[in-house]
Amino acid sequence: MRSSVMSFVKRSDVFFMLVMLFLMSCSASGSFVNGRQVFNVMMEGAVGDGRTDDGEVFQRVWAMVCRTPSAIMYVPAEGRFSLPPSVFGGPCAPNLLLQVEGTIVALEGPGSGTGHYKSWLVFRNLRDFSVVGNGRINGKGNRWWSQVCRPSMKNCGPNSRPEEPPNGLVFQNSSNVRVSNLRIRDSPKFHLTFSNCDGVYATGLHITAPRDSPNTDGIHLTNSRNVFILNCKIRTGDDCVSIQSGSNRVLIEDIMCGPGHGISVGSLGESKSRACVWGIRVERAIFDRTTNGFRIKTWQGGSGHAHGMRFVNSRMNRVHNPVVIDQYYCDSPTPCANQTSAVAISEIIIANITGTSSSNSAVRIKCSDHVPCRNIVLQNIAVRTGPDQDLSNAHFSCWNAYGFISNITNPMSCALLPQPPLDTGLVDSSKPYQIPQGC
Template identity: 45%
Template sequence: MEKILLITLLVMVAVAHAHADNSIYDEMFMLEEFEDLHTSDEIEQELLEIPGWKSERGSKVLVNVDGFGAVGDGITDDTQAFLSAWNKSCSIPKSVFLVPERRRYLLKPAAFKGPCADKLIIQIDGTIVAPDDPKNWDPKNPRTWLHFSKLKGVSFQGAGVIDGSGGKWWDSSCKRNKSNPCREAPTALTIQSSSAVSVNGLNIQNSQQMHFVISNSDSVRVLNVKISAPESSPNTDGIHITKSTNVVIQDCKIGTGDDCISIVNGSSGIKMKNIYCGPGHGISIGSLGKDNSTGIVTKIVLDNAYFKETTNGLRIKTWQGGSGYVRAVRFENVRVENIANPIIIDQFYCDSPKSCKNQTSAVEISQIVYRNISGTTKSARAMKFACSDTVPCNKIVLGNINLEKDDGTVETYCNSATGFGYGYVHPSADCLQSSDKDMHSDQKEDIEIVQPFKDDHIHTEL
């Protein structure tokens, strides 16, 4: 019924725009295709398939890290005990790699490699903690802490905690203090080159840099995961997805000092549902195109999300000089509360201490749908489409948008962006209907050409 109603609305819009070019019809068919990117049924079915090791203990082989010499006092180095237990559990079908509850295990950087025997369960009920001083970190492992690779059909689960002890890392960051050198820092949990992996119920906190990275993987399910770090912690993305396909993130609560979820090059078929985001920088596609690189991201769906006091809501960010494309993205059923940039496309992203030079090439952004987005904004520019003059954004679709500012009016800013709206759209996005750049519109005024603010095309990390 919803699909029929949507198509009916779009036909009405097409008639209203009969004087325009044929692109409106392309957009209609594009939206119809988006209705096939479901997020609910298959996820709920997979939730029922997550194994429970306690109910099946008779058929499982329990491999407890304590049995391999782990002390669990938070002071003793338990790295080798974990690796020994891993080698054992990885080699036995239907085994459970157990990190017991009410214990605190100190681990240095560790690589847990597969492939493993069938149906391995990684049961984390206790706390795994990282060394708290960067000076004690192995320089051979500057970017990873707990690194899992080449896994297939493995389940991570439990109510345990992965704690990156990131405080001293944040203090030494150039983002926090410009006199510090900019350097690499570890990711707390990495899943790389893996498939058919589920992660359910874990708590990941205070990572040195990114909390959870999914890289070069396919068919990963992340469910009921909580990720937290202070708002002031730099570069502490919650979940970062790169070069991965068919990833589902559902029923997760994320609050950090950077993007709650970031999706970058080579990622496709990413579905997010029931996401709480805040504090942080919102949910971002990108950044893409840095150093004239190619970035490709397609088939992204966010359905049902709540953003509270984040700097951004729904963001797509690309550097000048890049190439590639972002297309087939749908953001829907989103509520925002007191955030700075509810809807933003930024093709002039520049997270650099120096200003970025103007370049003509850009990552193309098209077929982006925003539907049922409401709430409050801190910024007068509730929607901002800052796109490249040479590679404009196109086929931007807005449906049922209601964004308000408590102490003033709101507007939509457009630079080289085209598309259309249907249903109720506030602030008005009439500027999308023109290919003229540097335009804005609101509910009370006709479209008028304005000079852009001085910082329109000079952006640093928010």
């Protein structure tokens, strides 16, 4: 599967490079390249000075692009285009391309939509749609971060408004969508969200926000499947990638993460909800000074199943909690009550992990007293404390978990209780990993 995906990505990149070179020479909207009609937003009236509201022009151009099969909406490099909250909706003709070579920024002042929208740029009900280019997308989230109070925050003042900032780029109810090579920064909340999507390719992205920016996840998945996140660099104030209920068949490879909170599955099961996540594979990830590396987090009282996950061949650099499985997650200003139900966690393989921890912890597994974690495999994990500490082996701790430990020399209070082996046995790189199906 990986070779076919990479072949698709390489062929697509060659095509988009040729398109970009042609578009740079285009002087008028309505030109054609390889039979595809090109609509240049600046030729259609966009100002591109970074201050003028270009939203109406973008909507007018989108209407033309939407009804033209294989059309290209072109955002030229010489412009800085200010947009208010906008929806680019379908259904449209298939095989559309939004080529961003310039800069798109969130509009400020009158008409900016502050306080009234959940998202800034929304792409909805599309198929075979791509957003690519060497341009930049700037959500100007700094005007939100110091002013907005979320209900779960402990430092909310009596006059604070429990108002959520808008997300940045959002793809909803779409299939076979591609986002490539863009620089996305400073979203008020999540930078790039895929909701109810099937077939997602996020490649070559640079996503950045300050370390202290709240809730600024890099890539957020919910109810999405067949997702490929490849060769991305994500440096934000929250999760590099967050995977929520309903998501499955997710491949993350060659990702650089940090600062931020790492790669998280969850949180799942909040407010006694049912959650289902399965078929997650993360390989060749590098975590640099993140709060967490790999994390699965569930609330007490939920139900459902999170299973069939493989976190392998990755490196930690001064990560505070390199590996965490936590069925007692509680993002609340007050303690959470103990519950007897929980989202089940099983078939988790964590293998070939090296590097350093900024605490004395390498692996921390806390499973429910009533719904223990099962079929947990820990293999070839060599995480040390340091470099500011004594470079000793970091600690493993487990509670109420079943599974296997292989080739671990770290000190541990981690008695994974034995049980019948996984169908795939311990990790064997020569054999394909069989993903359990469904919940």
